[in-house]
Amino acid sequence: MGVRARMQEISPEERKKGFDEVERGLAIHQALAEASRCLFCHDAPCVAGCPAGVDVPGFIRRLKTRNFIGAARLIRDANILAGVCARVCPAEELCEKKCSSTNLSEPIAIAALQRFAADEELRRGIRLPGPGVPTGRKVAVIGSGPAGLACAHELATLGHSVTVYEADEKPGGLLVRGIPRYRLPLAVAEAEVRAVLESSGVEIRSGVCVGRDISADEIRRSSDAVFLSPGLGYQSSLGVPGERLPGVLQAGEVLRKVAAGNDVRFTGRVAVIGGGNVAMDAACSALRCGASEVVVLYRRSLDEMPAWKREYEFAAAEGVKFEFLTAPTRFVEDGGGLAGVECVRTRLGEPDSSGRRRPEMIPGSEHMIEVRTAIVATGQAPWPGLVGLFRGLAAGKAGVIEVDQGSQMTSVEGVFAGGDVTSGGATVVQAVAEGKRAAKAIDAYLKRV
Amino acid sequence: MADLSIEFCGVRFPNPFTLAAAPPTDSAEMVARAFEAGWGGAILKTTSVETEVVELAYPMMAGLDYEEKKLMGLENIDLISERHIGEVEKDVRALKKEYPDRVVGASIMGAKKEDWQELVRRLEAAGVDFIECSFSCPHGMPERGMGSTIGQDPELTERTARWVKEAAKRVPVVIKLTPQIADITAAARAVKRSGADGVCAINTLKSLIGVDLDTFVPYPNVGGYSTFGGYSGPAIKPVALRCVAEIAKAVDIPIAAVGGISTWRDAAEFLLVGATNVQLCTAVMHHGFRIIEDLIDGLDVYLEEKGMRSVKELVGRSLPYIVEHSHLSRRHKVVAAINRETCVKDDLCYIACRDGGHQAIELDSNRLPKVDEDKCKGCGMCATVCPVYDCIQLRPKVGAV
Numbered sequence: 001m002g003v004r005a006r007m008q009e010i011s012p013e014e015r016k017k018g019f020d021e022v023e024r025g026l027a028i029h030q031a032l033a034e035a036s037r038c039l040f041c042h043d044a045p046c047v048a049g050c051p052a053g054v055d056v057p058g059f060i061r062r063l064k065t066r067n068f069i070g071a072a073r074l075i076r077d078a079n080i081l082a083g084v085c086a087r088v089c090p091a092e093e094l095c096e097k098k099c100s101s102t103n104l105s106e107p108i109a110i111a112a113l114q115r116f117a118a119d120e121e122l123r124r125g126i127r128l129p130g131p132g133v134p135t136g137r138k139v140a141v142i143g144s145g146p147a148g149l150a151c152a153h154e155l156a157t158l159g160h161s162v163t164v165y166e167a168d169e170k171p172g173g174l175l176v177r178g179i180p181r182y183r184l185p186l187a188v189a190e191a192e193v194r195a196v197l198e199s200s201g202v203e204i205r206s207g208v209c210v211g212r213d214i215s216a217d218e219i220r221r222s223s224d225a226v227f228l229s230p231g232l233g234y235q236s237s238l239g240v241p242g243e244r245l246p247g248v249l250q251a252g253e254v255l256r257k258v259a260a261g262n263d264v265r266f267t268g269r270v271a272v273i274g275g276g277n278v279a280m281d282a283a284c285s286a287l288r289c290g291a292s293e294v295v296v297l298y299r300r301s302l303d304e305m306p307a308w309k310r311e312y313e314f315a316a317a318e319g320v321k322f323e324f325l326t327a328p329t330r331f332v333e334d335g336g337g338l339a340g341v342e343c344v345r346t347r348l349g350e351p352d353s354s355g356r357r358r359p360e361m362i363p364g365s366e367h368m369i370e371v372r373t374a375i376v377a378t379g380q381a382p383w384p385g386l387v388g389l390f391r392g393l394a395a396g397k398a399g400v401i402e403v404d405q406g407s408q409m410t411s412v413e414g415v416f417a418g419g420d421v422t423s424g425g426a427t428v429v430q431a432v433a434e435g436k437r438a439a440k441a442i443d444a445y446l447k448r449v
Numbered sequence: 450m451a452d453l454s455i456e457f458c459g460v461r462f463p464n465p466f467t468l469a470a471a472p473p474t475d476s477a478e479m480v481a482r483a484f485e486a487g488w489g490g491a492i493l494k495t496t497s498v499e500t501e502v503v504e505l506a507y508p509m510m511a512g513l514d515y516e517e518k519k520l521m522g523l524e525n526i527d528l529i530s531e532r533h534i535g536e537v538e539k540d541v542r543a544l545k546k547e548y549p550d551r552v553v554g555a556s557i558m559g560a561k562k563e564d565w566q567e568l569v570r571r572l573e574a575a576g577v578d579f580i581e582c583s584f585s586c587p588h589g590m591p592e593r594g595m596g597s598t599i600g601q602d603p604e605l606t607e608r609t610a611r612w613v614k615e616a617a618k619r620v621p622v623v624i625k626l627t628p629q630i631a632d633i634t635a636a637a638r639a640v641k642r643s644g645a646d647g648v649c650a651i652n653t654l655k656s657l658i659g660v661d662l663d664t665f666v667p668y669p670n671v672g673g674y675s676t677f678g679g680y681s682g683p684a685i686k687p688v689a690l691r692c693v694a695e696i697a698k699a700v701d702i703p704i705a706a707v708g709g710i711s712t713w714r715d716a717a718e719f720l721l722v723g724a725t726n727v728q729l730c731t732a733v734m735h736h737g738f739r740i741i742e743d744l745i746d747g748l749d750v751y752l753e754e755k756g757m758r759s760v761k762e763l764v765g766r767s768l769p770y771i772v773e774h775s776h777l778s779r780r781h782k783v784v785a786a787i788n789r790e791t792c793v794k795d796d797l798c799y800i801a802c803r804d805g806g807h808q809a810i811e812l813d814s815n816r817l818p819k820v821d822e823d824k825c826k827g828c829g830m831c832a833t834v835c836p837v838y839d840c841i842q843l844r845p846k847v848g849a850v
């Protein structure tokens with residue numbers, strides 16, 4: 001049945017010198033050969049594995065017949081951020097995990113094929129469906145990340161007039177201010193964000209922070225429905241003494257500066273605290289910003305680590321060190337700066353509510369990890385002030401906004417939400433899917449009221 | 450979106466993609482699903498008068514699994530439909546009622562003049578859009594003097610087509626030809642003389658797809674025996690393309706193309722050599738009615754990229770470029786140019802040139818191939834075998850006139 005196609009990539013030694021994109025895409029003959037491995041299942045399981053429900057066999061068939069543009073358009077019907085998601089989706093955990101070819105040889109390289117189609121279209125210019133017949137109804141979207149963009153675009157195609165409020169100067173959310181460029185080149189993110197905004201004709205008010213520059217009440221008064229997609233913005237505290245010391249940085253802030261192209265420099269050793277994807281990105285970014293060595297401190301073992309396998313392997317290949325079963329207890333000061341992180345060893349006890357085994361400190365195992373910089377990457381939460389802005393907005397565990405699964409409607413009539421603010425942090429593709437689903441529900445709601 | 454509608458024998462098709470007379474059109478339920486998926490037309494599987502006995506043998510399919518690709522070609526020993534004219538009439542009525550904008554054709558086969566004419570009259574009364582006559586089934590039917598027995602004889606073809614045309618008061622008549630004839634244009638001319646409206650080319654090729662090396666029984670094995678069958682699918686496309694182009698160049702008659710069409714690219718090629726209708730069978734049996742999505746979308750995007758507004762702009766565009774061999778330029782000199790950067794050193798070009806060409810490729814000390822331009826005739830065999838995309842190209846020979 002042939003072997004799975006693999007993209008060329010820059011070697012770990014080379015790539016960590018800068019922020020160039022690591023994966024190089026498939027060559028045309030590779031893409032065609034890979035497409036012809038597809039079995040074109042009826043009721044294909046890969047489609048069910050995609051949160052956005054991309055018609056995978058449909059686009060691969062188009063690709064196989066060299067209808068590259070048709071393939072890209074079919075993907076964009078379900079997911080406007082085709083090129084972005086082709087790069088950042090954990091495809092091996094989603095569509096590719098379900099692929100029937102797995103039972104014959106290896107799963108089809110769906111993400112790589114999607115990337116090929118999307119890039120072909122990117123080169124010639126993305127064409128997305130434009131605004132629908134005007135309905136005269138107005139919707140406000142708060143936040144221009146993937147969830148907000150998907151919702152705004154879908155609403156516009158349904159004929160609603162949409163205003164997107166974005167606190168930052170640049171639209172795109174974490175696509176332009178979070179995910180590192182060596183995985184998602186800025187040009188790709190910007191091209192797709194621009195195509196979404198331009199095709200749909202939505203009004204974007206950037207540099208306007210809802211709650212600071214404009215009140216929530218004003219937004220509610222001037223629109224018939226609201227979609228909340230502000231993502232996560234609040235770094236939860238580690239609860240460890242010394243967190244405010246200079247030299248102790250928040251991963252979100254570091255990655256935001258790096259993504260913005262600011263000159264971030266590190267010297268010496270850097271510790272990264274946490275075991276998620278953001279920790280992996282922070283570690284690899286620190287390496288690229290001059291750190292002589294990066295060590296990730298994680299309080300459980302590799303098996304429990306939430307980072308995707310691919311992200312862990314990527315970091316490990318670049319020489320990032322891992323100290324498992326290690327928990328920080330104190331940041332130690334040295335003349336106003338950081339001298340190191342005091343840690344203890346842990347062992348795994350009984351499973352906790354998340355089902356993962358709880359780390360227990362081993363008494364007497366205190367030791368110092370000497371670093372001048374520590375980056376805390378232990379998870380973000382929605383901004384707690386949000387619930388105060390909209391009276392009656394219900395938030396659940398870790399401050400995530402509660403919504404009805406089918407419609408994405410919050411506890412407040414006419415206020416919908418989606419993306420990281422409702423999931424607590426998931427994926428771009430899920431944010432897109434929720435934004436699109438919410439738009440359909442908003443459309444139905446507007447027809448009702 | 451480009452205009453994909455096209456006329457064939459005076460009948461307007463919303464798009465040129467039509468289901469060939471074969472198993473996918475053997476019931477109204479199947480055709481209805483195909484129409485829902487977007488097919489422009491369908492030709493109901495060949496039917497006959499009630500007195501015609503149709504006894505099928507199973508299994509009836511065997512594939513040519515060339516290099517693990519499955520279905521490079523398909524052989525069948527199917528016969529005409531077991532469903533006689535009475536049932537097909539009902540299908541035509543039901544389909545035309547439900548899908549008035551789609552084209553419903555019906556394929557027929559008769560043993561004698563009265564049968565052919567009865568079939569035509571009943572289908573016309575049922576509201577069929579056109580009639581296709583199978584003069585071309587290469588297996589089974591010829592044993593009874595039917596099928597390709599007629600198509601291989603221009604005189605029989607003309608006479609039988611006349612009977613059909615005589616009975617058809619309103620609807621156009623299309624004759625489906627066999628490629629198994631020395632000169633297919635002679636058959637097409639016979640159809641033209643008969644007054645029938647169009648031709649359909651090609652039906653399957655008579656074949657023996659393979660032999661089981663353990664039992665010595667060829668495929669498909671029907672209780673210990675086999676028989677010759679009809680060959681279809683991607684493998685026969687070049688034959689079909691040649692037949693359509695030959696007819697288009699020689700005879701002024703509308704042509705429906707069939708034989709090995711799987712993708713919008715294949716379809717575009719048949720339009721370029723003069724067809725105004727394209728029919729598919731094996732590709733549908735392999736991948737289902739849903740392939741229509743890519744057929745339509747791919748053709749549409751292609752037309753858009755070519756700046757064409759209608760599919761009609763493609764028809765016949767390639768015909769002027771097909772000439773007699775003796776008219777080809779002898780001064781056109783090319784040589785192979787190998788891209789040594791992308792070469793993966795598989796030696797395939799070297800072997801092909803050494804043992805099948807002019808010994809013009811040498812391997813250097815790094816096993817990289819090098820073309821000796823004095824020896825290279827530019828035959829193109831190396832480029833044909835090279836597995837790397839665009840690695841070997843034929844370039845004009847420097848210094849040649």
Ligand SMILES: Cc1cc2nc3c(=O)[nH]c(=O)nc-3n(C[C@H](O)[C@H](O)[C@H](O)COP(=O)(O)OP(=O)(O)OC[C@H]3O[C@@H](n4cnc5c(N)ncnc54)[C@H](O)[C@@H]3O)c2cc1C
Nearest residue numbers: 088143145146147167173174210230231419420426427428
């Ligand atoms: C470092 C990092 C790496 C990641 N890597 C991946 C990956 O590889 N693959 C993957 O699928 N996902 C990844 N993710 C997750 C993914 O980026 C998010 O799930 C996704 O961006 C969520 O989209 P969103 O629209 O909900 O929020 P965001 O993308 O966070 O966008 C929210 C937007 O709302 C704006 N906003 C916030 N508050 C206000 C306000 N009050 N008024 C106006 N505007 C406001 C913000 O400025 C921001 O632009 C990663 C995340 C991070 C942090």
Ligand SMILES: Cc1cc2nc3c(=O)[nH]c(=O)nc-3n(C[C@H](O)[C@H](O)[C@H](O)COP(=O)(O)O)c2cc1C
Nearest residue numbers: 469470471495525583652681682708709729730731
């Ligand atoms: C199983 C099978 C049954 C067929 N039955 C008929 C038939 O009843 N009448 C007919 O005119 N052609 C029949 N054909 C021929 C097809 O209509 C078509 O001409 C041929 O298969 C070549 O096209 P393809 O390569 O797209 O399959 C049959 C083909 C197959 C494979």
